[in-house]
Amino acid sequence: MSVIIIIKYDCIREFSRLYWEHIHSRDEAPIVPIYDVSDRSDIEEGISLPVNLFRRFFSDELLDMVVQQSNLYAVQQNTNKPLNLDRSELEQWLGLCMIMSVSKIPNTRLHWSSFTVGSEQISSVMSRDRWEEIKVNLHLTDNSQIDPNDKLSKVRPLLEHLRSKFKEIPMTEYLCVDEQMVPFKGNSSMKQYIPKKPHKRGYKIFVLADDMGMVYDFMPYVGKIEPVNNPNVPDLKPSANSVLHLAESIPPFKNHKLYFDNWFTSLPLIDHLASRGIWCSGTVQQNRLQSLTFKSDKQLQAYGRGSHDEWETVYEDGNKITALKWFDNKAVHLVSTFATSFPFDKCTRFDRKIKERVEVARPFIVRDYNTHMGGVDLHDH
Numbered sequence: 270m271s272v273i274i275i276i277k278y279d280c281i282r283e284f285s286r287l288y289w290e291h292i293h294s295r296d297e298a299p300i301v302p303i304y305d306v307s308d309r310s311d312i313e314e315g316i317s318l319p320v321n322l323f324r325r326f327f328s329d330e331l332l333d334m335v336v337q338q339s340n341l342y343a344v345q346q347n348t349n350k351p352l353n354l355d356r357s358e359l360e361q362w363l364g365l366c367m368i369m370s371v372s373k374i375p376n377t378r379l380h381w382s383s384f385t386v387g388s389e390q391i392s393s394v395m396s397r398d399r400w401e402e403i404k405v406n407l408h409l410t411d412n413s414q415i416d417p418n419d420k421l422s423k424v425r426p427l428l429e430h431l432r433s434k435f436k437e438i439p440m441t442e443y444l445c446v447d448e449q450m451v452p453f454k455g456n457s458s459m460k461q462y463i464p465k466k467p468h469k470r471g472y473k474i475f476v477l478a479d480d481m482g483m484v485y486d487f488m489p490y491v492g493k494i495e496p497v498n499n500p501n502v503p504d505l506k507p508s509a510n511s512v513l514h515l516a517e518s519i520p521p522f523k524n525h526k527l528y529f530d531n532w533f534t535s536l537p538l539i540d541h542l543a544s545r546g547i548w549c550s551g552t553v554q555q556n557r558l559q560s561l562t563f564k565s566d567k568q569l570q571a572y573g574r575g576s577h578d579e580w581e582t583v584y585e586d587g588n589k590i591t592a593l594k595w596f597d598n599k600a601v602h603l604v605s606t607f608a609t610s611f612p613f614d615k616c617t618r619f620d621r622k623i624k625e626r627v628e629v630a631r632p633f634i635v636r637d638y639n640t641h642m643g644g645v646d647l648h649d650h
Contacts, residue, residue: 287536287560289592292579295611298633302524302548302607304442326434327363332356334426335409342408352406361394362403377401420459420491428489435486436518441479444519445528446512447645449474449487459491467649477515480640482647486518502541509538522546526607528642534604536584543588543606550605550638558592558602569596574618575630579610595635608634 317325336354343352368391369377379385381397409426416422453460453471461473473490488511496504497513504510512533519525527542527549534551536559542549555563564578578594592604597618610632620627 287582287584289561289580289582292581292591292610295579295609298611299607299609302546304525305523326431328430328434329356331427331430332359335359335407338408338410339403339406341411343406345412346406352402354403354406358395359403362400365391365394365400421489432486435484438483438485440485440519440525441481441483442524443480443526443528443641444477444485445480445642445644446475446477446515446533447530447642448532449476449645449648459489461490475511475515476645476648477518478644478648480642480644482644484648486515488514503537505535505537505541508533509535512538513541516542516545516547519547524548526550526641528638530642531602536590536604539590539604539606540584540586540588544586548605548607550608550634551603552638553592553602553604555594555602558604561592563592563594563602566596566600569594569600572596574598574620574627577610577630577632579632591634593632593634595632597629601635603634603638605634608637610634 333356336356336359339354339359340352343350343354365380369380372380374380374385377400378397380391381388409424410422412423416425419425421428448463448466450461450463450466450468450470451472451474452468457472459472460470462470463473475488475490476484477486478484490511494507494510494514496502496510497517499517502513502517505513512527512529516527519527523546525547527547529549529551531552531554534549534553535557539549539551561580561582563580569576569578574597576596580592582590582592584590588606590604590606591609592602593610594600594602612633613630614633614636615628616631616636617626618629619625
């Protein structure tokens with residue numbers, strides 16, 4: 270009986286009617302929460318050398334772990350052929366991998382060919398056979414302790430180490446969550462296909478970054494997105510849960526601004542994050558705006574390009590949410606807990622009828638979203 274009551278309560282909560290207020294016009298901007306910079310006094314000044322940036326993420330502790338596990342694996346394979354790898358040689362091996370990653374040579378073995386320009390730069394560091402021996406035995410964890418339920422068990426130590434290092438970077442005010450594709454065309458149960466991405470096939474990673482592309486946290490997609498293991502964080506279905514996982518890295522009540530697209534956005538998500546002092550803005554699917562019906566595309570088109578339809582509501586935690594439909598060459602829907610239509614500005618668009626560029630009225634919520642959303646996409650280029 271208790272289970273039935275809980276299910277009924279959740280259904281009532283999900284489908285209870287929201288009351289939206291139509292905003293006919295605005296003449297003043299809302300009060301935007303001011304970003305708290307009090308915890309950013311430890312920001313480093315100056316430019317670090319590339320090797321120092323590398324060591325910041327690939328620390329001695331991580332390299333020693335790789336050395337230990339690689340030597341262990343070699344002995345497990347053949348006790349008569351120990352690898353005898355040390356940290357210095359591992360750094361040389363990684364350096365050669367970086368050089369090869371930016372070259373146009375199609376085969377790694379050709380880097381040691383006497384016919385290859387610059388081969389002395391590589392052969393003087395390490396022989397081909399030794400480089401391949403390290404490559405074959407490179408390991409991050411003991412195979413006898415692999416978790417069969419974790420698809421990333423073999424690389425989990427590296428992933429968690431890098432995540433901890435990214436989290437140490439002081440965050441800026443404007444953050445975004447988006448999908449990042451790591452190109453891969455081989456066989457893997459984790460491979461995804463996203464046709465709108467520059468790299469359509471590969472491993473999908475959810476990334477938290479700022480509007481300049483600096484990464485602060487990431488979460489590889491393994492086929493299922495579990496709820497956050499925190500009793501204070503609700504289960505809001507997989508797309509929203511991916512944002513909630515990454516939002517655990519964002520300090521609460523510092524008034525960060527977080528942006529995401531319509532695959533992630535929902536009213537319960539932005540309402541919950543607002544209750545933690547994280548203010549959100551994002552495009553949204555119209556069917557996720559409960560009890561709200563915008564003006565039709567034909568109605569907005571009759572008002573002209575750049576017209577909009579704006580509504581407001583107060584959600585469960587008492588946070589005000591603005592929903593807006595803007596008609597450009599097609600309609601786009603956005604919601605926000607801090608941005609509204611005002612102040613407006615102008616953007617230029619090409620008019621196919623008169624075959625010239627024209628000015629179009631653009632609400633602030635649209636300009637703000639376009640300005641700060643593309644940080645993760647910078648890694649696709």
